[in-house]
Amino acid sequence: MKIDLQALSARHPAARVGAVPAIRLIDLQIASGEQVAVIGPSGAGKTTLLQVLACALTPTAGSLQLDEVAPWRLSRRALQRLRGQLFLAPQVPPLPPRQRVVTAVLAARLPAMGLLASLRSLFYPNDIPGAFDALDRFDLAEKLFERVDRLSGGERQRVGLARALLAPAKLWLIDEPLSALDPTRSRQAIDTLLGSARERGVTLVATLHQVDVALAHFPRVIGLRDGEVAFDLPAEQVTRERLAALYDQFEHELRGEVTPIPENNVTTPQPVVMHCR
Amino acid sequence: MSTTVLRAPDRDPAWLGRVFWISALLVLLWPLGVATEFKPWVLVEPRNLKVTAQFLGGFWPLTLNAEFMGLVLRETWRTVAMATAGLTLALVVAIPFTLLSNRVLSISALVGPMARGPAWLRQGVRWFLVFLRSIPELVWALVFVRVVGLGPTAGVLAIALTYGGMLGKVYGEILESGETHTTQNLLRNGSGRLQAFFYGLLPTNAAELTSYTVYRWECAIRSSVVLGFVGAGGLGQQMDNSMKMFNGGEVATLLLVFIALVALADQVSAWLRKALG
Numbered sequence: 001m002k003i004d005l006q007a008l009s010a011r012h013p014a015a016r017v018g019a020v021p022a023i024r025l026i027d028l029q030i031a032s033g034e035q036v037a038v039i040g041p042s043g044a045g046k047t048t049l050l051q052v053l054a055c056a057l058t059p060t061a062g063s064l065q066l067d068e069v070a071p072w073r074l075s076r077r078a079l080q081r082l083r084g085q086l087f088l089a090p091q092v093p094p095l096p097p098r099q100r101v102v103t104a105v106l107a108a109r110l111p112a113m114g115l116l117a118s119l120r121s122l123f124y125p126n127d128i129p130g131a132f133d134a135l136d137r138f139d140l141a142e143k144l145f146e147r148v149d150r151l152s153g154g155e156r157q158r159v160g161l162a163r164a165l166l167a168p169a170k171l172w173l174i175d176e177p178l179s180a181l182d183p184t185r186s187r188q189a190i191d192t193l194l195g196s197a198r199e200r201g202v203t204l205v206a207t208l209h210q211v212d213v214a215l216a217h218f219p220r221v222i223g224l225r226d227g228e229v230a231f232d233l234p235a236e237q238v239t240r241e242r243l244a245a246l247y248d249q250f251e252h253e254l255r256g257e258v259t260p261i262p263e264n265n266v267t268t269p270q271p272v273v274m275h276c277r
Numbered sequence: 278m279s280t281t282v283l284r285a286p287d288r289d290p291a292w293l294g295r296v297f298w299i300s301a302l303l304v305l306l307w308p309l310g311v312a313t314e315f316k317p318w319v320l321v322e323p324r325n326l327k328v329t330a331q332f333l334g335g336f337w338p339l340t341l342n343a344e345f346m347g348l349v350l351r352e353t354w355r356t357v358a359m360a361t362a363g364l365t366l367a368l369v370v371a372i373p374f375t376l377l378s379n380r381v382l383s384i385s386a387l388v389g390p391m392a393r394g395p396a397w398l399r400q401g402v403r404w405f406l407v408f409l410r411s412i413p414e415l416v417w418a419l420v421f422v423r424v425v426g427l428g429p430t431a432g433v434l435a436i437a438l439t440y441g442g443m444l445g446k447v448y449g450e451i452l453e454s455g456e457t458h459t460t461q462n463l464l465r466n467g468s469g470r471l472q473a474f475f476y477g478l479l480p481t482n483a484a485e486l487t488s489y490t491v492y493r494w495e496c497a498i499r500s501s502v503v504l505g506f507v508g509a510g511g512l513g514q515q516m517d518n519s520m521k522m523f524n525g526g527e528v529a530t531l532l533l534v535f536i537a538l539v540a541l542a543d544q545v546s547a548w549l550r551k552a553l554g
Contacts (some may be wrong), residue, residue, distance in 0.1 A: 082469025
């Protein structure tokens with residue numbers, strides 16, 4: 001999928017009116033099938049950029065075009081159909097704790113399934129081999145019928161990534177895919193993601209805290225700082241000086257000292273008052 | 278070192294406030310007592326004590342002959358059946374309205390405020406549920422006894438309407454207060470509302486929903502006894518008959534059976550909730 005951003009600004013939905021937008025005046029063109037890493041210190045607007053691309057956030061100014069279509073001019077129904085072609089993987093994997101892994105993974109197919117087919121799939125998973133293959137590429141094949149809450153944080157994150165392989169999407173937007181993974185698993189996960197995206201001709205945009213991974217695996221790297229594009233270069237042209245400038249006053253993040261921990265916002269639900277009358 | 282000598286405080290600083298609030302409460306309670314003709318001492322007047330003793334004395338001996346016990350057994354079963362059928366019908370009422378009124382399943386609310394049409398529809402459904410549940414099942418039963426005649430059908434319909442409203446409202450609260458990350462992500466990735474419900478919202482909240490439903494079933498058993506008094510069949514109707522005949526032994530037997538039934542329902546419901554939790 002081709003992406004075209006012109007002078008785009010957006011702010012977080014919870015931000016005060018008049019607050020500085022999280023991303024400002026971004027011009028960005030990404031060709032179909034390209035693989036792009038977005039790096040930058042915390043609070044640079046990386047997640048906001050992904051959400052705008054996923055049509056999960058309305059831009060406050062500027063224009064967004066996906067495959068020559070302006071999503072926000074579409075009707076609500078057509079927009080929802082378009083969202084089916086975008087796959088957004090948030091940093092905290094969206095998996096219901098009591099669901100089985102196979103169901104959680106196959107849920108990525110929902111936009112391509114009718115309601116009846118998706119209900120039938122709850123009784124009997126409609127593509128066990130497909131789910132198995134997707135999990136196998138992340139070394140999780142044996143967890144197919146486990147419950148999600150029996151998995152470790154890293155396993156959950158990889159289940160979240162495995163969903164991408166089943167989604168009927170032409171654009172993968174992956175937020176911090178490696179935040180809960182050790183270096184070996186990280187390399188395997190990123191290889192699988194990039195390889196599968198290439199096989200399918202899917203456009204891939206991933207935000208990353210691991211600058212070395214971004215430079216080593218992605219052909220194109222975008223540096224984001226304070227909501228603006230600091231640089232947008234082929235990976236081999238990203239010099240040490242540019243990185244130092246990008247992470248100025250955030251050097252500990254560049255050195256990888258603080259791996260951002262995905263805040264586990266699995267809030268315990270409020271107990272419902274058991275009232276008879 | 279401070280030079281002033283510390284002295285023990287003369288009195289508790291919270292004391293005055295406490296006195297004020299207790300007297301305020303009493304002043305407020307006084308008119309309520311007058312309005313309800315609250316005179317507990319009439320219970321121990323000799324004349325009333327005699328009536329009470331006569332009534333309670335009639336309880337012994339319990340009526341335990343085979344014919345009556347057979348009747349009690351049938352009516353007990355009818356009470357359980359009435360509660361279960363009523364609750365099942367209530368689910369039929371509640372589930373569609375819960376889905377209609379649920380704000381988490383709004384696609385327009387994914388970005389910014391919900392669109393006006395859907396917002397009004399959801400609010401309208403809520404008001405309808407509040408209307409259903411604010412009319413006590415006893416009133417519905419009186420209405421239905423006129424319409425469908427004496428018997429359990431009236432009780433079933435009464436429970437269905439009131440409990441449909443209650444279940445719909447509380448289900449809505451459970452679903453909206455729980456974790457919505459998964460559901461939102463499914464919607465953002467282009468799945469339909471019902472798909473997002475079955476793959477995200479329902480598995481996240483299933484335990485709580487079931488536990489509340491089981492609890493309501495227990496309540497329905499208790500209330501179906503009360504409904505019997507207005508002619509809706511079951512144990513309550515039998516008890517009403519026996520009381521009108523001044524047959525203390527029968528009343529006592531029925532009361533004991535009723536207590537046992539409620540205790541049993543309580544046990545079953547606790548066990549079910551534990552098994553599901």
